[in-house]
Amino acid sequence: MKPLMITAIGLALTVPAVASAQDVTIGAALFNQYCSTCHGADARGEGPLTEIMLEKPSDLRKLAAENPAEPGVFPMLRVIHVIDGRTGLRAHGGSMPTYGQLFMAETEDEMEEMGAILETRGRVLSLARYLEDIQE
Numbered sequence: 001m002k003p004l005m006i007t008a009i010g011l012a013l014t015v016p017a018v019a020s021a022q023d024v025t026i027g028a029a030l031f032n033q034y035c036s037t038c039h040g041a042d043a044r045g046e047g048p049l050t051e052i053m054l055e056k057p058s059d060l061r062k063l064a065a066e067n068p069a070e071p072g073v074f075p076m077l078r079v080i081h082v083i084d085g086r087t088g089l090r091a092h093g094g095s096m097p098t099y100g101q102l103f104m105a106e107t108e109d110e111m112e113e114m115g116a117i118l119e120t121r122g123r124v125l126s127l128a129r130y131l132e133d134i135q136e
């Protein structure tokens with residue numbers, strides 16, 4: 001193989017790792033902003049708002065360990081659905097607010113709307129990647 005081709009393959013292989021490291025960083029910032037009031041800065045479910053809450057927020061570091069379907073496996077899809085809420089799975093009931101609509105910017109323009117949808121997905125995914133990263 002030519003050296004140039006090897007470099008290209010090497011680059012292609014490193015890109016996903018970089019992208020997910022960025023996801024985790026972005027997810028951590030989003031978590032601080034939107035989730036820590038209930039779930040706590042360390043995600044263990046002891047945020048300041050819990051004093052006045054009837055239902056205790058989940059310890060988000062145990063999502064993998066306490067996954068009823070597959071113990072030890074991070075329930076990526078369920079987490080994405082819980083955060084997004086637009087899938088209809090848990091849009092109503094439960095005291096966990098959902099973020100799909102909040103992250104989704106209002107726009108009339110069709111192209112902009114597609115951009116907003118992608119950005120919303122990106123944020124939800126970054127949050128889920130961050131949570132996956134802090135499992136114990």
Ligand code: HEC
Binds near residue numbers: 078
């Ligand atoms: C107003 C308080 C509140 C805020 C803010 C909040 N949550 Fe929650 N969350 C809860 C409560 C209460 C539960 C447990 C009850 C439930 O599952 O609905 C929960 C449960 C969860 C679960 C576990 C669901 C499961 O199936 O085990 C995940 C994941 C989660 N929250 C993620 C987040 C993320 C990410 C954010 C920020 C984008 C966030 N939460 C913001 C209150 C909150």
